[in-house]
Amino acid sequence: xxxxxxxxxxxxxxxxxxxxxxxxxxxxxxxxxxxxxxxxxxxxxxxxxxxxxxxxxxxxxxxxxxxxxxxxxxxxxxxxxxxxxxxxxxxxxxxxxxxxxxxxxxxxxxxxxxxxxxxxxxxxxxxxxxxxxxxxxxxxxxxxxxxxxxxxxxxxxxxxxxxxxxxxxxxxxxxxxxxxxxxxxxxxxxxxxxxxxxxxxxxxxxxxxxxxxxxxxxxxxxxxxxxxxxxxxxxxxxxxxxxxxxxxxxxxxxxxxxxxxxxxxxxxxxxxxxxxxxxxxxxxxxxxxxxxxxxxxxxxxxxxxxxxxxxxxxxxxxxxxxxxxxxxxxxxxxxxxxxxxxxxxxxxxxxxxxxxxxxxxxxxxxxxxxxxxxxxxxxxxxxxxxxxxxxxxxxxxxxxxxxxxxxxxxxxxxxxxxxxxxxxxxxxxxxxxxxxxxxxxxxxxxxxxxxxxxxxxxxxxxxxxxxxxxxxxxxxxxxxxxxxxxxxxxxxxxxxxxxxxxxxxxxxxxxxxxxxxxxxxxxxxxxxxxxxxxxxxxxxxxxxxxxxxxxxxxxxxxxxxxxxxxxxxxxxxxxxxxxxxxxxxxxxxxxxxxxxxxxxxxxxxxxxxxxxxxxxxxxxxxxxxxxxxxxxxxxxxxxxxxxxxxxxxxxxxxxxxxxxxxxxxxxxxxxxxxxxxxxxxxxxxxxxxxxxxxxxxxxxxxxxxxxxxxxxxxxxxxxxxxxxxxxxxxxxxxxxxxxxxxxxxxxxxxxxxxxxxxxxxxxxxxxxxxxxxxxxxxxxxxxxxxxxxxxxxxxxxxxxxxxxxxxxxxxxxxxxxxxxxxxxxxxxxxxxxxxxxxxxxxxxxxxxxxxxxxxxxxxxxxxxxxxxxxxxxxxxxxxxxx
Amino acid sequence: xxxxxxxxxxxxxxxxxxxxxxxxxxxxxxxxxxxxxxxxxxxxxxxxxxxxxxxxxxxxxxxxxxxxxxxxxxxxxxxxxxxxxxxxxxxxxxxxxxxxxxxxxxxxxxxxx
Numbered sequence: 005x006x007x008x009x010x011x012x013x014x015x016x017x018x019x020x021x022x023x024x025x026x027x028x029x030x031x032x033x034x035x036x037x038x039x040x041x042x043x044x045x046x047x048x049x050x051x052x053x054x055x056x057x058x059x060x061x062x063x064x065x066x067x068x069x070x071x072x073x074x075x076x077x078x079x080x081x082x083x084x085x086x087x088x089x090x091x092x093x094x095x096x097x098x099x100x101x102x103x104x105x106x107x108x109x110x111x112x113x114x115x116x117x118x119x120x121x122x123x124x125x126x127x128x129x130x131x132x133x134x135x136x137x138x139x140x141x142x143x144x145x146x147x148x149x150x151x152x153x154x155x156x157x158x159x160x161x162x163x164x165x166x167x168x169x170x171x172x173x174x175x176x177x178x179x180x181x182x183x184x185x186x187x188x189x190x191x192x193x194x195x196x197x198x199x200x201x202x203x204x205x206x207x208x209x210x211x212x213x214x215x216x217x218x219x220x221x222x223x224x225x226x227x228x229x230x231x232x233x234x235x236x237x238x239x240x241x242x243x244x245x246x247x248x249x250x251x252x253x254x255x256x257x258x259x260x261x262x263x264x265x266x267x268x269x270x271x272x273x274x275x276x277x278x279x280x281x282x283x284x285x286x287x288x289x290x291x292x293x294x295x296x297x298x299x300x301x302x303x304x305x306x307x308x309x310x311x312x313x314x315x316x317x318x319x320x321x322x323x324x325x326x327x328x329x330x331x332x333x334x335x336x337x338x339x340x341x342x343x344x345x346x347x348x349x350x351x352x353x354x355x356x357x358x359x360x361x362x363x364x365x366x367x368x369x370x371x372x373x374x375x376x377x378x379x380x381x382x383x384x385x386x387x388x389x390x391x392x393x394x395x396x397x398x399x400x401x402x403x404x405x406x407x408x409x410x411x412x413x414x415x416x417x418x419x420x421x422x423x424x425x426x427x428x429x430x431x432x433x434x435x436x437x438x439x440x441x442x443x444x445x446x447x448x449x450x451x452x453x454x455x456x457x458x459x460x461x462x463x464x465x466x467x468x469x470x471x472x473x474x475x476x477x478x479x480x481x482x483x484x485x486x487x488x489x490x491x492x493x494x495x496x497x498x499x500x501x502x503x504x505x506x507x508x509x510x511x512x513x514x515x516x517x518x519x520x521x522x523x524x525x526x527x528x529x530x531x532x533x534x535x536x537x538x539x540x541x542x543x544x545x546x547x548x549x550x551x552x553x554x555x556x557x558x559x560x561x562x563x564x565x566x567x568x569x570x571x572x573x574x575x576x577x578x579x580x581x582x583x584x585x586x587x588x589x590x591x592x593x594x595x596x597x598x599x600x601x602x603x604x605x606x607x608x609x610x611x612x613x614x615x616x617x618x619x620x621x622x623x624x625x626x627x628x629x630x631x632x633x634x635x636x637x638x639x640x641x642x643x644x645x646x647x648x649x650x651x652x653x654x655x656x657x658x659x660x661x662x663x664x665x666x667x668x669x670x671x672x673x674x675x676x677x678x679x680x681x682x683x684x685x686x687x688x689x690x691x692x693x694x695x696x697x698x699x700x701x702x703x704x705x706x707x708x709x710x711x712x713x714x715x716x717x718x719x720x721x722x723x724x725x726x727x728x729x730x731x732x733x734x735x736x737x738x739x740x741x742x743x744x745x746x747x748x749x750x751x752x753x754x755x756x757x758x759x760x761x762x763x764x765x766x767x768x769x770x771x772x773x774x775x776x777x778x779x780x781x782x783x784x785x786x787x788x789x790x791x792x793x794x795x796x797x798x799x800x801x802x803x804x805x806x807x808x809x810x811x812x813x814x815x816x817x818x819x820x821x822x823x824x825x826x827x828x829x830x831x832x833x834x835x836x837x838x839x840x841x842x843x844x845x846x847x848x849x850x851x852x853x854x855x856x857x858x859x860x861x862x863x864x865x866x867x868x869x870x871x872x873x874x875x876x877x878x879x880x881x882x883x884x885x886x
Numbered sequence: 887x888x889x890x891x892x893x894x895x896x897x898x899x900x901x902x903x904x905x906x907x908x909x910x911x912x913x914x915x916x917x918x919x920x921x922x923x924x925x926x927x928x929x930x931x932x933x934x935x936x937x938x939x940x941x942x943x944x945x946x947x948x949x950x951x952x953x954x955x956x957x958x959x960x961x962x963x964x965x966x967x968x969x970x971x972x973x974x975x976x977x978x979x980x981x982x983x984x985x986x987x988x989x990x991x992x993x994x995x996x997x998x999x
Binding site for chain 1: 941961
């Protein structure tokens with residue numbers, strides 16, 4: 005008989021078997037009755053001799069089955085029925101797992117994109133970024149180590165000429181906004197500057213045309229541009245004739261030499277690429293280039309390392325004499341991930357902890373359910389069910405629930421991935437975006453398997469402890485001593501992990517509060533700012549630039565309600581320009597250093613209400629022909645000059661000697677030189693917009709878009725349009741690229757902290773909820789289980805309060821255990837947050853004590869609330885039941 | 887799963903096959919025959935016959951058909967197939983070899999005691 009026919013004739017087989025067994029018993033009975041037994045006696049004897057008919061019949065059937073598969077299917081059906089019967093329980097479990105697994109999947113897709121997924125380039129393992137490692141001992145004896153990917157023009161030339169084992173390319177990591185003129189319309193587009201070899205290094209071939217030539221990549225070389233596929237399609241309708249034609253970028257013609265293939269990704273979201281034209285002067289005098297290298301076919305990384313080891317770019321030898329600098333090749337992916345790595349891994353740990361807490365909590369719920377099913381299990385054991393079948397069923401339910409949770413969680417992650425990514429500031433997202441691929445799915449599957457095995461381990465072992473005959477002692481204590489202790493441990497572990505998460509979230513909240521409550525140093529109300537790109541040869545001429553600024557500001561002051569108007573190279577909350585400056589005469593002595601700086605118009609301080617503490621602000625009399633002057637802020641005076649009595653001191657900017665004429669208050673700004681906090685009171689000096697020369701304007705406007713700012717007496721309706729009209733009076737072809745309030749800028753500067761706080765608060769809130777529900781469930785189950793015992797105790801004279809404390813106490817012991825271990829764990833675990841904290845230490849006692857007390861008080865409530873039901877226990881009824 | 891074993895694995899099946907070699911029988915008669923022949927020395931749980939029969943049906947060693955017994959009862963009668971016949975001969979001869987071995991090992995021990 006082949007298996008196919010067996011499959012369909014099985015029901016007939018089964019009924020044959022039952023009938024046969026029935027006939028057998030009947031024949032036996034008849035024979036025994038014929039031998040003189042009564043019918044009842046005969047029936048009993050026949051059954052005794054036959055053995056367990058049900059079991060034997062089942063075993064007979066099993067001969068026809070693929071038993072393991074069918075057993076599993078049967079257990080599955082049974083588990084489904086059980087879950088359908090308790091929709092509330094099922095819903096809660098699946099919902100918890102959906103959230104936990106969904107969050108893990110989404111965050112892991114980020115980790116995957118950042119650290120695991122190969123970069124979308126040919127042979128990505130042969131790509132490396134050039135990094136400079138600075139090491140040394142600081143004056144206080146602290147060891148200092150820092151890795152940086154920014155390089156100057158000298159380093160670029162050194163690497164280009166002296167490392168034969170690689171093909172290097174210089175590039176700017178991000179894109180900047182420039183103006184493109186098409187058919188007399190000005191468009192604001194994103195441009196990334198890259199060197200001639202850049203696309204060769206990444207291994208991207210243009211769809212049309214060619215890459216840049218070496219000639220185009222020399223300073224002042226021919227102007228060429230390569231378009232992105234999407235931009236080419238949308239702006240030039242995919243016209244191949246565009247190749248060789250000129251388009252007007254920044255007011256100058258650039259020849260289109262190539263179009264990139266669709267989906268080609270570089271390190272920035274760019275509409276077009278232009279040659280970076282690296283050199284030693286101008287931007288090449290600072291660490292403004294990134295360098296990516298491709299290993300040549302017959303070379304090894306060891307050769308590259310030895311070739312790099314002998315190179316010593318001079319820049320850092322001049323500025324940081326106490327440090328040793330070393331160039332190294334860092335895997336490209338690792339270098340791209342550098343700053344995002346820690347926050348992403350912190351987030352991953354947090355969601356991992358959530359999954360653990362959820363699993364612990366669900367285990368508790370399952371154990372309670374199992375303890376309520378003890379009678380059913382006993383009955384089945386007594387009827388001859390093998391213990392293995394009971395255990396298999398105890399595993400099937402967690403498996404089924406985890407699978408349901410995994411599917412819903414995956415669906416949640418798929419649907420929510422876009423909104424999840426939108427939470428993050430663009431520079432915190434991994435390069436190439438996040439998506440759910442095979443690796444993420446495998447991770448989700450592993451999570452699911454992990455959760456079901458974790459829960460199953462407890463339910464299976466607990467079901468193995470059920471005895472057919474309950475002991476009297478068992479009845480008293482609820483027969484669940486082992487699972488009871490397990491539940492206490494689980495709750496303790498939940499509380500422990502929750503404390504760590506809460507403390508972490510608390511520290512991040514305190515960081516954000518610290519950064520936000522730093523005094524801004526200016527008045528942001530009623531100020532509107534707007535940026536425009538001056539990266540245009542017309543405005544490289546100082547006279548043209550000055551008249552544009554003067555005319556547009558004059559027009560803006562005509563807008564009704566406007567109190568003052570100004571222009572500045574950068575605003576508070578924006579990264580400033582870094583420039584070298586020489587201290588010529590100061591109490592602290594002569595020095596050469598780098599500092600944040602900006603050119604400004606005379607009304608800048610008035611418009612932003614930055615206080616002038618000594619001397620004066622700039623005036624219209626500070627012209628290009630008058631004495632060069634600077635204004636410094638308090639941080640600059642204290643850190644670099646060593647005195648607040650600054651008026652009359654002198655600074656050297658290049659070859660120019662400037663007099664310090666004023667001292668102003670600090671403003672909050674992201675750091676320029678060293679990353680010590682997202683916002684701080686940076687040392688800064690200001691120069692008048694009239695005292696800058698052509699190379700300076702050309703250089704800084706390639707990087708920065710200056711801001712126009714207008715202070716109104718109150719809110720002014722239609723201000724953006726009025727500002728644009730005012731600018732157009734000075735230059736009809738110059739658009740503002742964007743308008744911002746200063747609050748917007750602060751939000752942007754703190755966006756990473758904000759999203760970290762948001763996510764960790766939500767996650768720790770979830771953990772908190774799960775733990776408190778867990779404590780409540782533990783104690784309330786205790787009340788149910790110990791009902792009889794409590795009744796007897798009260799009948800024997802135990803007071804209500806005493807009974808409540810006894811029961812709640814066991815919950816509190818678990819909580820206390822959890823808090824204790826949580827505090828110890830925090831001491832280690834919170835170290836990972838160190839790099840993300842500002843204005844608060846990673847072991848901040850106030851935060852730790854605060855969250856412990858918060859958790860403790862919530863746990864107290866959750867422990868005592870269920871014990872109120874003890875009041876309803878009637879001792880007399882209990883005694884009657886005994 | 888805990889398997890209730892008879893004397894040794896396969897013994898019950900071998901006895902069934904050996905019995906069926908002589909004549910075709912239904913379940914009840916089979917059990918009675920085995921019990922009787924062994925002078926009730928072998929305490930076989932009557933029901934344990936059926937899983938064994940099902941297994942042999944599946945393996946094609948026996949075939950079954952419903953019929954009416956001599957006493958006029960509706961019974962399912964089992965009959966050895968050709969393959970079952972070969973199988974039992976193989977099994978019995980290997981069993982006899984094993985039994986002989988066991989007897990030889992046990993014999994001196996018995997003399998000594």
